[in-house]
Structure formats: structure tokens, C-alpha cells
Amino acid sequence: MRLIADRLGVDRGGRPILRDVSFAVAGGEALKVVGPNGAGKSTLLRALAGLIAPVAGDVRLDGGDPEAPPREAMHLLGHLDAVKAGLSVRRNIVFARDVLGGEGDVDASLDRVGLGALADLPGSVLSAGQKRRLALARLLAAPRPVWLLDEPTAALDASGQALLAELVAEHRAKGGLVVAATHLDMGFEAARLELGAVAAVS
Ligand SMILES: Nc1ncnc2c1ncn2[C@@H]1O[C@H](COP(=O)(O)OP(=O)(O)OP(=O)(O)O)[C@@H](O)[C@H]1O
Numbered sequence: 616m617r618l619i620a621d622r623l624g625v626d627r628g629g630r631p632i633l634r635d636v637s638f639a640v641a642g643g644e645a646l647k648v649v650g651p652n653g654a655g656k657s658t659l660l661r662a663l664a665g666l667i668a669p670v671a672g673d674v675r676l677d678g679g680d681p682e683a684p685p686r687e688a689m690h691l692l693g694h695l696d697a698v699k700a701g702l703s704v705r706r707n708i709v710f711a712r713d714v715l716g717g718e719g720d721v722d723a724s725l726d727r728v729g730l731g732a733l734a735d736l737p738g739s740v741l742s743a744g745q746k747r748r749l750a751l752a753r754l755l756a757a758p759r760p761v762w763l764l765d766e767p768t769a770a771l772d773a774s775g776q777a778l779l780a781e782l783v784a785e786h787r788a789k790g791g792l793v794v795a796a797t798h799l800d801m802g803f804e805a806a807r808l809e810l811g812a813v814a815a816v817s
Pocket residue numbers: 627628632650651652653654655656657658659
């Protein structure tokens with residue numbers, strides 16, 4: 616599988632944010648998107664996920680299900696954790712699995728991210744780092760080959776950051792691919808896409 620962005624152009628609020636952004640990420644690979652605040656990192660992830668229509672170029676997923684839109688192969692972990700405050704921690708994951716599809720084991724996913732003991736508590740009581748861990752559990756419970764991660768280490772402690780690096784390594788070993796926007800070291804090797812006045816891949 617290959618995720619390809621081809622001369623992508625994206626506007627927001629009528630302003631050009633991304634122009635001529637091109638890259639390809641193959642299964643097993645990771646791409647780290649960097650750039651200053653406002654450079655368009657989140658915008659790029661949202662465009663890849665099909666949530667914002669590009670004004671130029673396109674996003675393709677080669678080797679995926681030709682019948683399904685590319686977004687169905689993607690998991691966007693946004694910088695907001697999208698926790699449903701009124702649902703229990705476990706129900707949050709069941710809900711995500713029902714919406715996104717997938718056969719992941721809900722309790723095993725929670726155990727893996729260290730939230731097993733909190734499964735019956737409402738989502739509203741989770742700390743910022745625990746909400747981030749809940750978002751990681753969603754990646755496991757509703758497996759999809761393309762992970763789009765927006766500032767995935769935000770609010771994670773050292774063990775959470777190590778867990779993220781492990782999950783990414785396992786995902787890549789299974790042929791999954793990762794595009795991650797970040798200001799920080801994420802503890803794994805990745806190609807680099809720098810957004811700024813001019814976008815370039817190195
Ligand atoms: N809904 C919106 N309407 C109009 N402009 C927007 C909207 N969302 C984002 N923008 C603008 O798009 C630009 C890129 O924002 P984006 O969130 O993609 O940047 P970023 O690189 O992820 O920034 P940060 O490092 O601060 O998270 C910014 O100038 C922002 O103000």
C-alpha cells in the first residue's frame with residue numbers, strides 16, 4: 616500500500632495554506648510532518664483524511680480496496696481527543712469501533728494503553744494524558760492501515776511516549792503506514808516533510 620499526495624493545494628477560510636505538497640509513504644514507512652505554528656500540519660492531515668477538499672492535486676491510496684474511499688483506510692488521531700464525556704471509557708472504545716469498523720478487542724486495547732482499570736469510569740474524569748491514551752486505544756480497537764497522528768505525544772508521560780513508539784513500530788511491522796505531525800521527537804525514525812513558505816521532502 617502507498618499513500619500518495621500529488622501537488623496538493625489546500626485553502627482554509629479562503630486563504631492558501633498548502634501549495635504543491637507532494638510525497639509518498641509506503642506500507643511499513645512513517646513520515647513526520649514538521650513546520651512552525653500555522654504552517655498547515657493539521658490541515659494536511661485533515662486533507663489526507665478526506666475532511667477538507669483540496670483545491671488542487673489529489674490524495675491517492677494505491678493498493679487499498681479499490682471499491683472503498685481512501686478515508687476508510689485511515690485513522691485520524693486529531694489533536695483534540697474526541698472523548699465522549701458521558702460514556703464510560705470502555706463504551707468510548709466500543710462506540711469508536713462501531714463507527715469506524717473493526718474487530719479489535721476492546722478490553723485488550725484498554726489494557727495495552729494502561730486504562731484497563733479505568734474502563735468503567737466516565738470519559739469525563741480522564742486526565743489529559745489518559746484521554747490521549749484512550750485515543751491510542753481507538754487505533755488498536757478499530758485497526759486501519761493508515762494512521763494520521765496529530766501531535767500524538769501531546770500530554771503523554773515518558774511511558775506513554777514509549778508506548779506510542781512501540782505501537783507505531785508494531786503497526787509498521789504489520790505493513791501499516793504513519794503520517795505524524797509534531798514539534799517533538801516521537802521516538803521513531805521517519806522521513807521528514809517540512810512545511811513552511813515552501814514545502815519540501817528530504
Ligand atoms: N477552520 C479554519 N478556518 C480558517 N482558517 C483556518 C481554519 N483552521 C485553520 N486555519 C488556518 O490554517 C493555517 C494552518 O493551520 P493548522 O492548524 O493546519 O497549522 P499547524 O501547522 O497544525 O499549526 P500548529 O503547529 O499551531 O498546530 C493557520 O493559519 C490557521 O489559522
